Amino acid sequence: MSDPKKTPEKSPRPDARAAKQGDARQDEGQPGNFVAEIVEADLARGATGGRLMTRFPPEPNGYLHIGHAKSIVLNFGLATLAPEGVCNLRFDDTNPETESTEYVESIQADVRWLGYDWGDRLYYASDYFPQLYAWAEKLVEKGLAYVDTRDEETIRATRGDFHTPGEDSPHRDRSVEENLKLLRAMKAGELEEGAAVLRAKIDMKSKDLKLRDPLMYRIKKVPHHRTGDEWCIYPMYDWAHGQSDAIEGVTHSVCTLEFINHHALYDWFLEALEIPEPPKQIEFGRLNLTYTVLSKRKLQQLVSEGHVAGWDDPRMPTLAGMRRRGFTPEAIVRFCERIGVSKNDGVVDVGLLEHELREHLNATSRRIMGVLDPIKLVLTNYPEDQEDWFELENIPKQPEAGTRKVPFSKVLWVERDDFMKEAPKKWWRLAPGKEVRLRGAALVTCDEVIEDAEGNVVELRCTWDPESRGGTPADGRKVRGTIHWVSAKHAVDAEVRLYDRLFAAENPSSGEGGFLDHLNPKSLEVREGCKLEATARGMAPGTRVQLERLGYFVVDADSTDAAPVFNRTITLKDSWAKIAKKLGKKG
RNA sequence: UCCGGCGUCGUCUAAUGGCAGGACAGCGGACUUUGAAUCCGCGAAUCGUGGUUCGAAUCCACGCGCCGGAACCA
Numbered sequence: 001m002s003d004p005k006k007t008p009e010k011s012p013r014p015d016a017r018a019a020k021q022g023d024a025r026q027d028e029g030q031p032g033n034f035v036a037e038i039v040e041a042d043l044a045r046g047a048t049g050g051r052l053m054t055r056f057p058p059e060p061n062g063y064l065h066i067g068h069a070k071s072i073v074l075n076f077g078l079a080t081l082a083p084e085g086v087c088n089l090r091f092d093d094t095n096p097e098t099e100s101t102e103y104v105e106s107i108q109a110d111v112r113w114l115g116y117d118w119g120d121r122l123y124y125a126s127d128y129f130p131q132l133y134a135w136a137e138k139l140v141e142k143g144l145a146y147v148d149t150r151d152e153e154t155i156r157a158t159r160g161d162f163h164t165p166g167e168d169s170p171h172r173d174r175s176v177e178e179n180l181k182l183l184r185a186m187k188a189g190e191l192e193e194g195a196a197v198l199r200a201k202i203d204m205k206s207k208d209l210k211l212r213d214p215l216m217y218r219i220k221k222v223p224h225h226r227t228g229d230e231w232c233i234y235p236m237y238d239w240a241h242g243q244s245d246a247i248e249g250v251t252h253s254v255c256t257l258e259f260i261n262h263h264a265l266y267d268w269f270l271e272a273l274e275i276p277e278p279p280k281q282i283e284f285g286r287l288n289l290t291y292t293v294l295s296k297r298k299l300q301q302l303v304s305e306g307h308v309a310g311w312d313d314p315r316m317p318t319l320a321g322m323r324r325r326g327f328t329p330e331a332i333v334r335f336c337e338r339i340g341v342s343k344n345d346g347v348v349d350v351g352l353l354e355h356e357l358r359e360h361l362n363a364t365s366r367r368i369m370g371v372l373d374p375i376k377l378v379l380t381n382y383p384e385d386q387e388d389w390f391e392l393e394n395i396p397k398q399p400e401a402g403t404r405k406v407p408f409s410k411v412l413w414v415e416r417d418d419f420m421k422e423a424p425k426k427w428w429r430l431a432p433g434k435e436v437r438l439r440g441a442a443l444v445t446c447d448e449v450i451e452d453a454e455g456n457v458v459e460l461r462c463t464w465d466p467e468s469r470g471g472t473p474a475d476g477r478k479v480r481g482t483i484h485w486v487s488a489k490h491a492v493d494a495e496v497r498l499y500d501r502l503f504a505a506e507n508p509s510s511g512e513g514g515f516l517d518h519l520n521p522k523s524l525e526v527r528e529g530c531k532l533e534a535t536a537r538g539m540a541p542g543t544r545v546q547l548e549r550l551g552y553f554v555v556d557a558d559s560t561d562a563a564p565v566f567n568r569t570i571t572l573k574d575s576w577a578k579i580a581k582k583l584g585k586k587g
Numbered sequence: 588u589c590c591g592g593c594g595u596c597g598u599c600u601a602a603u604g605g606c607a608g609g610a611c612a613g614c615g616g617a618c619u620u621u622g623a624a625u626c627c628g629c630g631a632a633u634c635g636u637g638g639u640u641c642g643a644a645u646c647c648a649c650g651c652g653c654c655g656g657a658a659c660c661a
Contacts, residue, residue, distance in 0.1 A: 029609030031600055059661050095660060152659055161657045162589045197659060207590045209657050218659035237661050260592060261656045283592085285654095290598085296661090338610070340600045342593090345654050349598045352611045362624060369621095396624075428622075437620055471620050482620050549621045576622045 031340030035074065035282050039081050039252055048251045048277070052085035054078045055250050056111070056118075057125075057241070059092045060103035060225075063311040063318040064110040066332065066353070067287040067294045073336035074284070075254055076116045088248055089118040093126045094240045096224035104225070106311075110319040114329045125235075125244045126226045132235050132243055133187065135273055136198060136216060140179045144272050145216060146172055147182035149196045159204075159212050166204035166212040186219055189232045193219045198233075202268060210265045214238055242266040245279040253279045256286040257343060287339070288347040291501045292317050293508050293515050307519060308502070314567050315502040315523050325499060326544055326554030326569030331360040347507070357570055361544065361552045366394045366401065369439065369484040370532040370547040370566075372496055374413035376459045376488070379444065381466075382410040387487075390470060392440040404535050408441050411488040413531040418483040419460060421449065424583055428481030430460065436481040439548060443468040443479055484548050491531040494564040497556065498525040536564065544569070 042048060054075040058068065079085035089111060093099050111118070139145035148155060148171045160166035174182075186196050198217040206212055216239040221232045245253045253266075260283040270278035288294065293302075294317060302308050302316070311318050314325035322332065335356040339348050388408040395401035414430065423431035430436050435445040448461035467474035471482070505511070505518035532547075539545070543555045551571035559565045 029601055031610080057661095061661080092661065098660075155659080156657085159657065163657095164589090166657095194659070209590075212657085215659055220659080234659095236659075241661085257592070258655055259661090261590085263591090285593085338599085342600075344593060344599085346599060349611065352599070355611060358623090367621080392620095396621080426622090439620060441620095479620085481622085484621075546621085546623085549623070551623095572621075572623050574622075579622080 031338055033074075033341040034343070035252075035254055035284055035341050036078060036081060038282060039078055042252070042280075043082055050082065050084065051249070051251055052079060052082035053088065053248065053250045054085075054252050054254060055088040055090050055123075055245065055248065057090045057092045057244075057255075058107050059095070059099065060101070060107060061095070061098040062103060062296045062300065063320055064107055065294055065299065065316075065318045066289065066292075066322065067317075068110075069114060069319060069332050070287040070336045070339070070341075071254070071256070072111060072114055072116060073333055074341055077337070078252065078254065086121060087116070087118060088121040088123055088250070090123040090125065090244060090248070092237070092241065092244075093124055093224070093226065094235050094237065096220065096222045096234065099225055101225050106320060110323075113319065113323060114333060121248075123244075123248060124226060125240050126224060128240070128244050128247050129227060129231055129235070131247060132240060133233075135243060136239075137180065137183065139200065139216075139272055140183060140198075141176055142272070143176065143201065145198055145200050146174050146179050147186070147196050148172075148199050148213075149182065152194055155197070155215075159209070162209075168204050169199070169213065172201060172213070183217075186217065186233050187231075189221065191219055193221055195219065200239075200265075200269070200272075202265075208261075208264055210238070210262055211268070214265060238262055238265050239269065242269050242279065242281070243273070246270060246273070246275045250279040251277075253281045255281060255283055257283045257345065258286070259283055283343065284341050285344050285346060288345075289317065289353065290347055290350045290506045291503050291508070292350060293503070295509075298509075298515055301516075302502075305516075307516065314497070314499050324554075324556070324567065326361075326552060326567055327357060328360050328364070328544070331357040334360070350501070354570055358552070358573070361546065361569065364395075365544050365546040365552055367392070367396070367546045367548050368404075368533045368535050369406070369486055370494070370496075370530060370536065370550070370553075371413040371415050371484065371486050372498075372527050372530050372547075372550065373416040374486075374529070374531050375416050375419060375457055377412045377414045377444070377485070378459060378461050379410050379412070379464045380447070380461050381463045384410055386410070388441070388469065390440050406440065406533055406535070407487045407490040408438075409487045409489055412438070413486045413488055413491060414438075414460070414483060416457070419446075419457065421457070424580075426579055426583075429483055430481070434481075435479055436483055437468075437471045437479050438485045439482050440471055441469075441485065442466075442471060443473055484550075486531045486533050488531070490534045492534060492536045492564065494530045494532050494536065494566055496527045496530045496553070496566045496568065498527060498568045499523065500525075530566075532564070532566075537561075539564065546572075 056072050056075045076087045079087035148169050158167045185191050197215045199213045199215055202211045202213055204212050215236050217233045220234050223229050263281055266281050303311055308315055312320035312324050314321055335353045389405040391403045392406055393403055419430040430446050432446055435443055437443050443465045444462040446460050446462050450459040452458050500523050501520055502523050503518045504520040508515040508518040539555045541555045541557045541559055546552050552569040553566040554569055556565040556567045
């Protein structure tokens with residue numbers, strides 16, 4: 001059952017189409033959601049007597065990813081369309097060979113993290129095994145199911161294919177008594193794995209291959225993560241899923257498009273069991289994202305072959321990975337609400353996800369300064385022992401977010417990328433003879449460049465304008481460039497992990513070769529010896545900040561007080577990079 | 588090739604027989620103590636061919652294209 005300690009706050013999710021219902025925003029374009037329209041229409045005509053129940057039904061055999069988030073946001077959002085609407089969390093745990101409690105726990109943590117609350121409605125398909133079995137006997141008694149005792153290959157071979165009808169099993173016409181006897185023997189463990197299966201008796205010649213006497217039970221003498229050794233027959237998906245929906249009283253069973261081929265069978269079972277108010281299955285298009293793979297098999301492979309550090313590697317599209325990367329749940333939910341819900345098999349530009357991320361982080365992240373690739377900058381006219389403490393806003397244009405004091409002294413660190421010996425056109429940053437603003441501190445002019453024997457710049461010698469404290473010159477002259485800096489004697493040394501997209505190809509799974517051929521070799525760059533502003537000392541893991549002019553970062557769980565570790569969540573947009581690219585092309 | 592689903596700006600998505608709109612991306616400009624943010628502006632689409640209609644993205648017919656389906660997986 002759900003953890004009673006953590007009664008998440010009543011999640012204030014807007015209902016799935018809140019904006020469409022407000023007349024003020026009637027004219028604003030809203031993303032489509034045909035599932036919500038169906039639900040509203042059903043509600044409006046009283047199809048369910050006012051009841052509304054959806055469910056999120058993961059199989060606990062892997063970690064949740066951004067594609068699941070779309071389904072979670074949809075299902076929990078739909079539940080808000082009626083006053084008494086609810087959404088259940090149900091584990092579809094019918095295959096003990098692949099499932100485990102590790103996944104049961106991570107899935108719950110991830111759904112909660114997104115901000116959703118299933119109340120006391122935490123369910124398991126495995127809790128329904130007794131009811132499912134009783135129903136199976138009922139179907140046998142009605143002559144709608146039979147035990148087939150041929151081997152797997154024979155059954156497969158007689159199913160036919162797209163072009164040829166299947167052949168009836170010779171066991172199709174066993175008597176009810178014999179079927180019951182065999183089914184009970186299966187259940188009692190008297191038959192070996194593979195020796196028998198229970199099949200629905202539908203139509204071996206149906207054009208819908210799913211209706212060619214589908215399997216209901218198979219024998220697996222494998223312990224289950226919840227039921228242990230109690231069962232040695234386990235229901236197949238089609239036999240378990242719709243019936244689980246019916247047991248819970250689900251009104252709208254929303255699933256992805258690949259299950260549309262199961263729709264007729266879903267309805268067949270419910271009808272055969274004479275379920276009075278059967279749930280309605282509705283299929284929508286699953287999420288695909290550019291530069292991303294979302295298939296469970298591929299994610300599993302990335303983990304097992306060590307291409308990433310684990311399911312929660314910050315480059316993974318898993319919710320655990322995104323959390324560690326520094327994503328906010330709000331950004332993910334907002335993204336899912338904005339992409340719309342349709343039956344199109346589309347690929348959403350990962351840029352839209354990044355946009356939502358930046359938008360939320362921009363509004364909520366405290367700013368600090370940090371230098372990732374330091375060069376020393378010495379203020380020749382600044383007294384050796386002097387210090388200034390400048391007050392900077394934590395978040396610009398949000399006075400309520402407060403300010404912080406940042407120390408300034410004679411020897412500073414600045415970013416290597418912010419200096420060029422020969423400045424191109426439109427370069428507003430440091431260069432010999434040029435004046436720039438040190439953000440929030442003062443104007444400085446670069447007088448001298450010191451290089452080592454190989455010609456690497458090792459130090460910039462500058463003079464500061466004492467009349468420009470805070471960054472505003474006394475005479476009002478305009479200084480275009482502003483760069484970030486850190487006082488050397490106050491700096492916090494940190495490791496910074498620069499993450500980028502895991503794949504370099506827009507569609508990693510297309511084209512020649514496998515998706516692994518498209519791994520981005522630069523998806524992770526670890527920088528040691530980065531210099532952060534004093535404020536960064538002792539930040540708790542999970543703290544999100546913007547390193548000004550660089551991007552958004554989050555304190556990683558690997559941090560210690562002595563050795564902080566920051567992950568780059570995402571860079572800021574960089575219009576200079578575009579200009580530089582153009583200049584490069586022209587040159 | 589059989590069954591099913593789907594085709595609207597580069598991408599996602601509106602328009603439910605009546606002016607093809609929004610968002611992201613792109614491009615241009617303003618502003619700027621983050622080359623960020625913000626603001627303003629620009630370009631950009633109905634898969635094709637017929638038909639019905641005063642009027643079609645929408646209805647009909649025939650094509651074409653993409654995706655899914657022949658697990659004792661979900």
